[in-house]
Amino acid sequence: MRAAIYIRVSTDDQVRHGYSLSDQREACSKRAKDLGAATIMEFADEGISGAILNRPGLTSLREAVREGRVDVIVVRDPDRLSRKLSHQLLLTEEFEKAGVKLEFIDFEWHNTSDGRLFYAIRGAIAEYEKEKIRERTIRGKDQKAMLGGIPINFCAYGFEYNPENGQVTINEKEAAVVKDIFRWFVIEDIGYNGIAKRLNTTGIPTKKGRKWHKQVIAQIIRNPVYKGKWKYKNYFINVPAIVSEQLWEEAQQRAKDAKRLWSGKKRLNYLLTGIIMCGDCGNSMCGAFVTWWGRRIKRYTCYRGTEGVTNIGCKPLKYVMAEPIDRAVWEQVCEWIKDPHKLAESVQNSIDNTEILAELKRIDKHLQDCEKGREAILDALASGLLELDHTVKNRLTSIKNRKQQLEKRKEELEAALNHRLNISDTLNNALEIAQSYVDRLDSLSFEEKKAIIRQLVSQVIVVGRNSPPGAKRKTRLKITIVTRFPEIAIQKTPKHGKGKEDMV
Numbered sequence: 258m259r260a261a262i263y264i265r266v267s268t269d270d271q272v273r274h275g276y277s278l279s280d281q282r283e284a285c286s287k288r289a290k291d292l293g294a295a296t297i298m299e300f301a302d303e304g305i306s307g308a309i310l311n312r313p314g315l316t317s318l319r320e321a322v323r324e325g326r327v328d329v330i331v332v333r334d335p336d337r338l339s340r341k342l343s344h345q346l347l348l349t350e351e352f353e354k355a356g357v358k359l360e361f362i363d364f365e366w367h368n369t370s371d372g373r374l375f376y377a378i379r380g381a382i383a384e385y386e387k388e389k390i391r392e393r394t395i396r397g398k399d400q401k402a403m404l405g406g407i408p409i410n411f412c413a414y415g416f417e418y419n420p421e422n423g424q425v426t427i428n429e430k431e432a433a434v435v436k437d438i439f440r441w442f443v444i445e446d447i448g449y450n451g452i453a454k455r456l457n458t459t460g461i462p463t464k465k466g467r468k469w470h471k472q473v474i475a476q477i478i479r480n481p482v483y484k485g486k487w488k489y490k491n492y493f494i495n496v497p498a499i500v501s502e503q504l505w506e507e508a509q510q511r512a513k514d515a516k517r518l519w520s521g522k523k524r525l526n527y528l529l530t531g532i533i534m535c536g537d538c539g540n541s542m543c544g545a546f547v548t549w550w551g552r553r554i555k556r557y558t559c560y561r562g563t564e565g566v567t568n569i570g571c572k573p574l575k576y577v578m579a580e581p582i583d584r585a586v587w588e589q590v591c592e593w594i595k596d597p598h599k600l601a602e603s604v605q606n607s608i609d610n611t612e613i614l615a616e617l618k619r620i621d622k623h624l625q626d627c628e629k630g631r632e633a634i635l636d637a638l639a640s641g642l643l644e645l646d647h648t649v650k651n652r653l654t655s656i657k658n659r660k661q662q663l664e665k666r667k668e669e670l671e672a673a674l675n676h677r678l679n680i681s682d683t684l685n686n687a688l689e690i691a692q693s694y695v696d697r698l699d700s701l702s703f704e705e706k707k708a709i710i711r712q713l714v715s716q717v718i719v720v721g722r723n724s725p726p727g728a729k730r731k732t733r734l735k736i737t738i739v740t741r742f743p744e745i746a747i748q749k750t751p752k753h754g755k756g757k758e759d760m761v
């Protein structure tokens with residue numbers, strides 16, 4: 258293989274960056290050798306700007322290519338060939354058409370935006386040429402191989418993309434839905450969720466045939482592609498518009514307003530978010546409040562109102578008063594902190610070691626039996642009552658095997674016991690941390706309470722519902738507090754306080 262290397266430094270490179278030709282020469286030659294070049298020709302331009310195409314070194318290189326004296330050209334990056342994109346395209350095209358392979362050292366075309374743009378344009382030009390050829394002759398099939406390298410994967414609801422010719426067209430059926438979405442959002446003010454709901458009730462599926470989710474609606478509203486500007490990395494590519502620029506801008510304003518309104522609301526704090534779940538349907542529960550005579554009453558619910566979720570929660574909808582549950586959990590945690598031995602004790606109790614200890618005892622007994630049996634045989638042998646024949650040998654081996662098995666099991670059990678002791682160590686550590694708060698349990702901030710609870714509690718499971726007001730038969734709401742080290746469950750029935758909202 259015959260390689261040519263092309264190296265160039267401008268005056269600017271030399272003065273400002275101290276670059277020299279020799280660095281490039283070394284790197285390019287090395288790459289050419291790595292590629293298996295038998296001969297290496299060198300073409301160089303020193304102190305000449307890359308904006309000019311008419312450079313002595315470059316001109317000789319192009320000549321060599323035309324005369325078929327080169328198989329591969331090694332260059333540091335496309336900028337060496339030219340500072341101008343149009344010239345880069347011209348030269349790379351020229352070289353490749355001559356069947357010369359072009360090798361760049363510092364050019365990661367798939368990892369940099371420059372690289373992608375370069376090849377995207379190259380691809381587009383190739384595409385354009387291919388189209389022209391196709392118009393002229395039906396033998397255009399060969400050209401297809403030239404294609405590829407367009408780093409574009411266009412996929413948006415409301416549009417069709419043809420990867421064959423890179424054309425983006427409007428899908429009229431979907432575009433009508435997009436128009437509705439924008440109109441509803443701006444004019445009717447039903448919000449992302451309301452729109453998703455409406456589309457799902459009318460049975461219109463998403464592009465992937467799924468249900469609409471508010472997140473998908475939000476993405477559509479915010480996407481400039483619908484006003485005809487497809488954002489690709491850092492630049493916009495024109496596509497056919499589905500909604501007017503004006504409607505799109507109005508929607509953005511509306512989205513901004515909605516966001517401000519939402520964040521301006523006083524957010525209520527829920528002590529158990531993230532660890533509370535509904536034991537009836539398995540959903541995690543989240544905070545939801547109702548306003549009752551001007552007072553906000555915090556509740557937890559397992560209901561998932563957003564469109565497109567798999568488990569919408571209990572039926573009928575389940576809301577439980579947050580305050581009694583928060584209080585019951587916090588009281589339990591305080592109890593543990595004030596009296597850590599109690600938790601340690603219940604942990605110890607929950608860890609039932611009796612089975613292990615009983616088995617260990619049995620094993621010791623068996624081991625003693627083995628030993629006795631062995632001694633008896635040895636005694637008999639010593640006194641001449643037995644002869645060391647085949648049977649006796651077998652008997653001794655079997656005792657030895659049994660003893661080994663018993664000892665192995667004993668080790669396992671002892672390790673298990675040890676592990677359990679370590680668990681209570683971990684628990685004690687957590688308790689020790691929690692203990693540092695013991696003097697100011699009543700003055701802790703909400704966030705501190707939240708953190709302490711999570712130190713000790715892994716989950717709070719709520720089963721049942723609150724009694725409806727005035728109900729004769731009280732229903733029972735039960736909560737189970739699952740501790741972290743290890744997971745032991747403590748059942749509680751939260752009682753209603755007298756409206757003392759100390760958790761808010």
Ligand SMILES: [Zn+2]
Binds near residue numbers: 538571575
């Ligand atoms: Zn539920």
